[in-house]
Amino acid sequence: MNILMTGATGFVGTWLTGILRCSHTVRLAVRDSRHAEQHADTLVVGDIDKDTNWSTALQGVDCVVHLAARVHIIRPAQDEYERYYHTNTEGTAKLASAAAAAGVRRFIFMSTIKVNGERTGVVPFSASDPPRPVDHYGKSKLQAELRLHDLAACSSMIVTTIRPPLVYGPGVRANFLRLLNAVCRGWPLPLGSVRNTRSLVSVWNLCDLIKTAIEVPFPGIVMASDGDDLSTPELIRRISKSMQRPVRLLPTPVPVLKAIGRCVGRGDAVSRLCDSLAVDISGTRRALGWTPPVSVDESLDRTVKWFLRERQTHAI
Numbered sequence: 001m002n003i004l005m006t007g008a009t010g011f012v013g014t015w016l017t018g019i020l021r022c023s024h025t026v027r028l029a030v031r032d033s034r035h036a037e038q039h040a041d042t043l044v045v046g047d048i049d050k051d052t053n054w055s056t057a058l059q060g061v062d063c064v065v066h067l068a069a070r071v072h073i074i075r076p077a078q079d080e081y082e083r084y085y086h087t088n089t090e091g092t093a094k095l096a097s098a099a100a101a102a103g104v105r106r107f108i109f110m111s112t113i114k115v116n117g118e119r120t121g122v123v124p125f126s127a128s129d130p131p132r133p134v135d136h137y138g139k140s141k142l143q144a145e146l147r148l149h150d151l152a153a154c155s156s157m158i159v160t161t162i163r164p165p166l167v168y169g170p171g172v173r174a175n176f177l178r179l180l181n182a183v184c185r186g187w188p189l190p191l192g193s194v195r196n197t198r199s200l201v202s203v204w205n206l207c208d209l210i211k212t213a214i215e216v217p218f219p220g221i222v223m224a225s226d227g228d229d230l231s232t233p234e235l236i237r238r239i240s241k242s243m244q245r246p247v248r249l250l251p252t253p254v255p256v257l258k259a260i261g262r263c264v265g266r267g268d269a270v271s272r273l274c275d276s277l278a279v280d281i282s283g284t285r286r287a288l289g290w291t292p293p294v295s296v297d298e299s300l301d302r303t304v305k306w307f308l309r310e311r312q313t314h315a316i
Contacts, residue, residue, distance in 0.1 A: 001214065002060050004029060006048065006095070007067030011171050012110070016065070016207045024214070029057050048091035054098040063106040063214055064099045066092060071137060081136045088140035093147040100155040107157055108213050111145055113165045113223070113279060114138030119271070124199070124278035127163070127221040145221070152219060160213045164224040165279055169203030169299065170306035175269060177316070180307045183239050183247060190257060191273060192249035194232045199225040199279040202299035205292040212290045222284040228296045232273050238297060242304040
């Protein structure tokens with residue numbers, strides 16, 4: 001199958017490119033010529049928005065895997081939502097519309113669990129739940145999903161939307177990398193009283209799900225996770241076991257943690273460590289016949305090995 005992939009130079013795309021090239025012909029759409037020099041069969045398309053010209057990139061393509069997105073805005077401005085919307089909504093709609101017109105048969109869209117919301121109660125999120133995005137990123141992704149749904153209804157292109165939670169693995173950054181650093185340094189962590197449930201998905205499991213979605217056509221939304229949910233303290237214990245480092249979890253009351261987080265401007269980060277965000281993948285298993293191939297412990301072991309190597313050579 002001939003595949004066009006966007007976002008190939010990102011965290012997930014870097015892994016997925018190598019996996020897909022074992023069994024498919026893959027063309028990469030990149031933003032500028034710096035990335036074009038790193039891969040064969042690469043086209044520079046510039047910024048992804050409503051004005052992007054996809055005509056050359058889509059020639060002879062059977063399937064589009066759209067990973068590219070605006071995820072972070074370093075300096076939030078008054079037009080913050082518009083900037084997310086231009087890339088994540090308008091850019092996705094333009095690519096999908098061009099793909100349908102070019103006769104592309106399948107379109108895989110990487111969305112986010114943030115479309116469902118920021119936290120769960122007793123019941124995990126499922127694809128059938130009403131969307132309740134909170135931040136601009138989640139809202140722009142929801143709008144993209146709605147545009148894709150409308151396009152799929154009036155074309156023959158099969159659109160599969162994937163909603164992953166936090167993705168981890170070699171190259172992970174942000175909060176997960178900070179957690180790895182904290183455990184490695186033996187810092188006492190005030191998370192011993194947290195009783196939550198978090199779904200994660202390793203980059204290996206997510207890439208395998210994308211590959212399955214390419215090969216097994218399914219029109220609709222599928223949820224992604226490792227299939228083994230953990231509390232934050234249990235995640236820390238498993239990381240510490242893999243690192244062979246002792247861990248100290250202090251039993252600090254969660255309301256105190258959240259209050260301190262708000263005072264130091266880290267309220268959202270603390271909430272993510274304390275609140276539940278669980279994903280139900282039973283529908284994904286049924287629709288695609290898919291089971292996560294790599295266990296949480298194996299995924300964490302691989303990630304920890306990468307982290308320790310990088311720490312030794314690059315002081316991350």
